[in-house]
Amino acid sequence: MRAVWKPENVSAVQSSVNDAIRSGYSLEIVGNGSKRQLGRPVDASITLDVSGLKGIQLYEPEELILVVAPGTLLSDVNSLLESHGQHLAFEPPDYGPLWGQAGDRGTIGGAIMSGRGGPRRLTAGAARDFMLGVKAINGSGELFSAGGRVVKNVTGFDLPKLVTGSFGTLCVVVELTLKVLPKAPESATFVLCGLDVDEASTVIQDVFRDMTAQVSSAAFLPMDIACHSSVAEIQSMGESVTLLRLEGFGLSVMTGLDELSKVFRQSASTKILDKELSKVLWKEIGGAHYFALGESPLWFLSVPPACGAHLGKRLAQELNGRFFFDWAGGGIWFETPNNMDADAFRIRQLLAEVTGNDGHATLIRADERIRSVVSPFQPLPQPLALMNQRVRLQFDPDGVFNPGRMYENIHAD
């Protein structure tokens, strides 16, 4: 059993890092561990639990600024923002249920360090687009700041973006400054029933190209996924669903729904889900909760949106698995029954073939054995791999933080 260090404040985190450097220890950095099984298994001497760094340090709704300690629960952040009619627009997803955990255990630090965005990421931007500033401790034990506490800033290199999604491989983050936005007061979901995946993709492209309705998210659930929805209206339908979310002021949402109804009511049977049902539905889409009951390997593919339908279909057919797409086709969730190597090679080969090598596949869920032999993060072409490694060394020259979490360590010496 590996030792756990749990510093409760910033200077204690810094001492922990310095102790580790002095003793030649490596550290696995964890918050509440809701995404700990995402990535390669970390071979570290000590677990550095930073969930004790908690609390909202500054929240200025009118300035759109939130400064928060990384161990703060994401659900606490969400409730606070909600009480002021605001939110994190990138809609950080809750993956806990994918590993059989209870929902809403994740921290804001985990949400940012994994860099994942939910369904609204399509139109509102990713986690990195809302990261304004960071305070962190680098692998030399130094506390540094980057970015700022204002929404518009180009002073110096944009380290806050670089740190986002780095899975703790660069530094230990001790404070985050985020841009928050007003939350649309109304929302609804327009549902087209029974389309096949290609028809769904065409509808979605048409909507974004030709229509004025302000659609914030667009997803397609085939019948074998839709039947696992916790929203009864979707679950009981017995058909595929193509989903368009509208968000805005009441009148804009209504006008948008009218437009969609006029255009599509001839060609498909349609339905409208109200605000409350929409909320439940898009949360389960963001966290891919349809796969929560299983343990089979689960992938997320980031591809050009127009490729999504074709790639999803081929994956399901050729590898005999289940898929759905979000982000208008730009994000494909795919579960494969292959428990040997999770079909890593074949999935990445198909992705390259269909997209012309424009995108990547990440193994979100698989048992530890598979994650040690298959790279969960898509292997990088050589010059890019080298650059990732070089950048990492500029933060953490001795490889103290989360060794091997993203890629196997190549030592620079």
Add this chain to the structure above:
Amino acid sequence: MLMPAPDSALLKRRGEFLNALRAIVPGEGVIDDHASLAAYECDALLAYRQRPMLVVLPETVEQVSQVLAYCHQVGLKVVPRGSGTSLSGGALPLEDGIVLALGKFNRILEVDLANRCVVVQPGVTNASVTDAVSDKGFYYAPDPSSQIICSIGGNVAENSGGVHCLKYGMTSNNILGVELVLMDGSILRLGGKHLDPQALDLLGLICGSEGLLGVVTEVTVRVLRSPETQRALLLGFADVESAGACVADIIAKGLIPAAMEIMDKTAIHAAESFVHAGYPLDVEALLLVELDGPPVEVDHFVDMVSATGRKFGAVSTRLSNSEAERKKFWAGRKAAFPAIGQISPDYYCVDGTIPRRMLPRALREIAELSEIFGLKVANVFHAGDGNLHPLILYNADLQGELERAEAFGAAILKLCVELGGVLTGEHGVGVEKRDLMEVQFTQTDLDQQQRLKCAFDPDGLLNPGKVFPTLHRCAEQGRVHVHRGEMRFPDVERF
């Protein structure tokens, strides 16, 4: 402003460099005559000028790669340049270095509306991206005021903003991928048409790195559907505090307008006499709010903003009732800089960001500084995001006035940091704000940023002398771990 001292050994080898570069970029691809080089001696920060040793105008990514590899091999410094519209001296040449101008990379490579993106070469102007898709009802959101001339490559280097970036983001929020050539000539592709970064977000790092990390040779930008309707409101206030409070309340009500601009009395009067936009002259502050979206939504927002204006004592309210009128409202704001040029021989544009609630205090202290430095100032302000653009009026022909204007500008930027803001909201650090970086960052902060330079350009040949107040030495062989106490390089060259 001190730049790294030129290396006389390099200056002597000019002929050798010229021949080698001509072998890579033949014909008129290398400029060496004194008169033509003059065209490159500054960017839009006119106060600083330096004729470069040579200017190279490559046409292909292979040539860019070969030029950089050659310069890397011989230790020749390189200053990348787009259209030269930087307001912070980002493209200021070096006497012992070449300028690598990307103007010939001027083609739009692909319009892909199914994926809502456009692939362009870096020399394409910002406005021509929108021109390429506007007939299909799309546009490219970032709109720096120089958008007719400024290049996408330059926008990426500076992470350019514009008046609409509170709602639509800056350049970094609107690009999906780049092709990047490193100083050693190697070529990387970061991103593409897919949404999320693969591995570390190097694209996020490159954007806004001011030409210090690599040379961008292709950019994939996201395009958006053009809004159905755009309307503008002009609200006049008896004091700046009320205008600022009105902006805060609009945001607190959950509305993010497409743009919110505040002008002070000096700026209003200068703009009005220059373009006759119909601005009220009896107000202390003018707030211009633009709303866009579906007509029902815009109507709703117009009512909300008007009511908020009344609540904060707006003494005049006008709503644009036609596209022509909306453009007229904007004409005054957009002409604010040249309008100041009409009332003063020279002006110096400052670019800091503050938390918006600090606006009244910032303007009060700027007025006090104006007294102290004996120079007039006009204020225009991207009110939604707190980005302040004081315009300092001076006369460069008068002995010492430029220096005084610069000192005044530096004092304003220090004030921005003191108030919880930053040195630059959208114009970049360049050479202009380089020596102020220590006001905002500690040495440890700057060291962490500068170490990134070692990953991309360990010899420090790409755009040296910009952004950071000291040159950084990279430890050998990629081993950059320098223990504490040895970090500060007491003998380091300061500019």
